[in-house]
Amino acid sequence: MKSKNPQKAMLLSLIPGLGQISNGQKAKGGIFLGVFALFIIEMLTFGASAVDGIVSLGHNPGVDNSMFLLVRGTLQLLILVLFVMFYVINMVDAKHVAQILNKGGQVGTSFADIKESLATHGFPYLLTFPAYILMIFTIILPVLVTLFMAFTNYDFNHIPPAALISWTGLENLKAIFTLSSYKATFGAVFGWTLIWTLCASTLQIVLGIFTAVVAHQDFIKGKKIFGIIFLLPWAVPAFVTILSFSNIFNDSAGAINVQVIPFLNHLFPFLHIPQISWMTDPFWTKVALIMIQGWLGFPYIYVLVTGILQSISDDLYEAATIDGASAWQKFRNITLPAIFAVAAPTFVTQYTFNFNNFTIIYLFNNGGPGDVGGGAGNTDILISWIYKLTTGTTPQYGLASAITIIISLIVIGISLAVFKKTKAFDMEG
Template identity: 70%
Template sequence: MLDWVGLTNFTNIWSLSTFRSAFGAVLSWTIIWALAASTLQIVIGIFTAIIANQPFIKGKRIFGVIFLLPWAVPAFITILTFSNMFNDSVGAINTQVLPILAKFLPFLDGALIPWKTDPTWTKIALIMMQGWLGFPYIYVLTLGILQSIPNDLYEAAYIDGANAWQKFRNITFPMILAVAAPTLISQYTFNFNNFSIMYLFNGGGPGSVGGGAGSTDILISWIYRLTTGTSPQYSMAAAVTLIISIIVISISMIAFKKLHAFDMEDV
């Protein structure tokens, strides 16, 4: 027999102190993660596409191959590789990269950053890693859009005395946004539920924020913990899943409406 529990599972998230604190911590990090990681990969992708599209750049095919390397390697391999590179004691970042940077940045001399043992540094590493993993797709998309923008628009702007920033703000970026807005929004919704990078890099650790959640768990990876732990909490996992769905659908609908993402009349 099944017992109808109504909204009990949702009220438990707020009434039980352990789950309330865990939900607040995980939700806040999920939002920060989705915003920071997605924005970083979009900025890098657009920037590299603009650079590669400049007429004075030589060897554009070489740049294209280099920029597509993160896309060519399976994501789980890249994540596991970075997990080893960010190892606190023997990882390449601390043992090889930082000593080189210390020659130009003296404050890094002898520094060993706790990438995988300090929650703050782990979060920074995760955001940087997603920037590397995600920018090639934005690069390819943006490059195609840039090559389709009529050159007459830039010539007219030049005659009117527009500088490089004004051309980007009034011509390039609006054209990119008009065509790619749905895809750019989807990057945020994807990273909101990006389970693999959290699980493979450091298992949601280090440490815990209660309720079975690790300090770098996002909502989707917390659901995994709730359903696969020694004492599975399927009811809580189901409630969190519904909350995720409501959040993602609501934000996506608002963003699509505000940006007129599917309105192609003015393109």
């Protein structure tokens, strides 16, 4: 067989398929050439106008819809990325096959060979390919559109199709950190978001571990009953529980101020507990929110930790008892390490979930009471502030998208750092 020139095969693949044909793989070359032809047709009929649309975001107000152009252009960018990947694979494949042929190797040349190769080596890729396509349209496309919106002036003065959107670069991100109207608001909301996330998540984790460890002890009777009771907050829909607590913490007619506090004062006269402004004092509203989330979140941790405790060998505790270890020493040196070894990644997800826990903030008191400027209430976290920025009378979509980017960077960065620290992705051993 005549030797092949790998470099020539790769250069011929500048037009996809020709390199494969020069290697004798006419079937594969025909497929690659067909994909290239489809891409050219797509660019002529849709792609070129889509690229122009995302660059200009429209030319005629009232006619061009900038948001449609942004979505179409983003989709076209994804198509371009996929084609570039295909283009690179096509060139590498031509060079690689030529090298195999020079070494006396065998490669498939017919459609039957391609079919057989897909049925064996390519079967996993055939199964996952539809999932990747679905992911592009349901995850990557919306994320990219939101990302691009952060670099536009999309607000109440620029709502398509009546007005065109235009690119503004980093203006929205700069506004968050430089404009007085948003700088103070972002600082206040971000600070409370961190406090809320740390306190609420830690409380539910501590409660979950505590209840699981206590219920696991041999001297506890009626464990099934306790298990049912601990699962009740999880069984009831969260929005029902939150709305119920909103009534329970009502300043004037809620059960806490009307019944619980008077009962405690009657039972313990020396306490002199005053009525608390749960819904009108920002501090007490925040305390109530943290307590409610502790109540809502601990059952999941309880179930998780209960399963872990059942997997810990009793021999470890017996050996510790023989060595004279106290109950606290057993918990600290045996139970707690075993829990964190398995559940640390899940605990991280509790923090990331509460960082974006919109439901409880919105349903309990709509981010109130009062406000800290910029459309945000005293108990709004970043995600609920974004909601208000996009649904208020003067929506600021571009600014909201910029805050979304900040949230994503924080959550992804912290999660990856913790996962790496806890070796959550290390599946060996």
